[in-house]
Amino acid sequence: MGASAGSAKTGRSAKVGRPAKDSREKDAREAILDVAEERFAKHGFHGVTVREVASAAHVNTALIHYYFNSKKELFDAVFMRRAETINRDRLDSMDAYEARLGDRVSVEGAIEAFLHPVLKRLHEGGEGWRNYFALVGLVNSTTAWGGEVMTRYFDPVIHRLIDLIARALPGASKQDLYWSYNFLSGSLTLSLAETGRIDRLSEGVCRSDDIPALEPRMIAYAAAGFRSVCVRSA
Amino acid sequence: MGASAGSAKTGRSAKVGRPAKDSREKDAREAILDVAEERFAKHGFHGVTVREVASAAHVNTALIHYYFNSKKELFDAVFMRRAETINRDRLDSMDAYEARLGDRVSVEGAIEAFLHPVLKRLHEGGEGWRNYFALVGLVNSTTAWGGEVMTRYFDPVIHRLIDLIARALPGASKQDLYWSYNFLSGSLTLSLAETGRIDRLSEGVCRSDDIPALEPRMIAYAAAGFRSVCVRSA
DNA sequence: AGGAAATTTAATCAGCCGCATAATTAATGC
DNA sequence: GCATTAATTATGCGGCTGATTAAATTTCCT
Known part of the structure; x- marks a missing residue:
């Protein structure tokens, strides 16, 4: 018994086995990640099945387990893939801003340095980045395990921002800064x-994908908010 | 064949059948809604099974379908249950504020009238309200169908707020108001x-459940933000 | 009292889920 | 050139999922 499929001794069968190197457009692994990113962002972890991902990526379900071991690890891989890139972007951006301004940093400037790398990718990074950020948004407001994941990946960047703003607003309390x-x-x-x-x-x-309209407003809004919250206690 | 269980002809069986109207502590229906509210808020629609809800509510799974027809309709029932209460709270609050201030309304006052009913329930409303608001938060940042649901239920309240703020900030553009x-x-x-x-x-x-710390900061932050965004164009 | 309506349970179904195993094919290293 | 490794598919298993059905029990209405 077993799986001895009475298959193709007759020459060309279905496309089973390792594909020819040049016959592949991209990497199957990347295709899986792209599809998973989109689906997870849209429906959440539990709203997606590995079969669905496999089907949309035109691969067999077992290939997903071959690369990622489990559905959960696939999700983690999706989340990690772009995390480092965007983290470095933001840290570099804030470093550059501080190097340029010294201790004449402003709240607006700090917030812009913090936000711009993200909004730029959101605007110009294509569908992949758009899906990724939607996923981050979803995870961030997911009670169960969302908080922990965000903490692990994004805390260093955030503390960098808060340090910068604290320098622009001397005397601001930690509590005010964190709430803001x-x-x-x-x-x-x-x-x-x-x-x-x-x-x-x-x-x-308003259109939610209109980043050029969003960016200056978000910066102005947040900067004024920070100042209002943090200044009255100083 | 069928399900002819050889059950309790021996007098007192389990508590099966229609309960005495006054003998019930609560309603089984309410118990289901309470449990579902908690689970949906924590794990999202797809992260919860009706068996899990039934078990935690100490009822049979079929009872859930008896009351709500389907899992989706159970979810809707959970979402609707408190929506009307909180909507009326907020509309009343803003009406009272406007009646009191006439056209000397302020941005801070309008925002406080908008936020306070929610934050008060969150603070003093017990676990049920806490779970409910967590659910609202989750739905609001759920790409797929979250936006539509929120629109249907909460748009009138929001437009009321925006009208109030527009009166406090004459000359503000619609675009600035909506983005803010x-x-x-x-x-x-x-x-x-x-x-x-x-x-x-x-x-x-900071502790995320420290509403007395959150409320004044959120009002100050948002009011300053609104003013900053909406004033420079006027 | 006695039938109608409401509430609850047990049992079950068809289908989908994540995952595992073995087979198959191409690339790579010695 | 042959063995090993990498990449991929076919097949299937055990378990769980949402939903249904028929029956059992209780209260309400007259």
């Missing part, structure tokens, strides 16, 4: 998710 | 989710 960051984080998260909510709410006056 | 609201919405959503993120990030300096 939390509000900024929520605004950013919702914008990254691009749920189309603002489109409907505004009946077309 | 979006930022406020993100801040609120993340705070409602109470993921514990800020607790870890601040290493205990």
Whole structure:
């Protein structure tokens, strides 16, 4: 018994086995990650099946387990793939800003240095980055394990921002700074998710994918917010 | 054949059948909604099984379908149960504020009237309300169908807020107002989710369930943000 | 009292889930 | 050139999922 399929001794069978090197357009692994990224972002971890991912990526389900061992590890791989890139972007951006301004850093400048790398990728990075950020937004507001994952990956970048702002707002209390960051984080998260909510709410006056409209407003809004919260206690 | 279980002709069996109207502590239906609310908020729609809900509510799975027809309709019932209460709370709050201030409304006052009913329930409403708001936060940043659901239920309240703020900031453009609201919405959503993120990030300096610390800061932050975004164009 | 309606359970179904194993084919190293 | 390794598919297993059905028990209405 077993799986001895009475298959192709007759020359050309279905495309089983390792593919010819030049016959492949991309990497199957990358295709899996791309599809998984899109689906996880749209429906969450539990809303996606590995069969669905496999089918959309035109591979067999077993290949997913071959590369990633389990569904959970596939998810982690998706989350990690772009995390380092964007983290380095942001740290570099803030380093450059500080090097340029010395201790004449401003709240606006710090927030812009923090936000711009993300918004730039969101605007110009193509569908992959858009899906990735939607996923980050989803994870960030997921009670169960969302908080931990975000902490592990993004805390260093955030502390860098808070240090910068603290220098621009001497005397600000830690509590005020962290609460303010939390509000900024929520605004950013919702914008990254691009749920189309603002489109409907505004009946077309605003479009959630209009990054050039979003960016200056978010910077102005957050900077004013930080100042208002952090200054009255100083 | 069928299910002819050789059961209790011996007098007192398990508590099967229609319960005495006054003998019930609560309603089985309510128990189901409470459990479902908690689970959906924590794990999302797809992360919960009806068996799990039934078991935690100490009822049979079929009872859930008896009351709610399907898992999806159970979810909708959970979402609807408190929506009307909180909507009326907020509309009343804003009406009262406007009646009191006439056209001397302020941005801070409008935002406080909008936020306070929610934060009060979050603070004093018990576990049920806490779970409910976490669910709202989750739905709000869920790309797939989150936006639509939110639109249907919460748009009237939001338009009421925007009208109030527009009166406090004459000359503000619709676009600026809607973008600003979006930022406020993100801040609120993340705070409602109470993921514990800020607790870890601040290493205990802030606690996500510390509503008395959150409320004045969120009002100050949002009001300053609105003003900053909406004024420079006027 | 006695039938109608409401509430609850046990049992079951068809289908999908994540995952594992073995087979198959191409590339690579000695 | 032959053995090893890498990449891929076919097949299938055990378990769980949402939903259904028929029956059992209880209360309500007249």
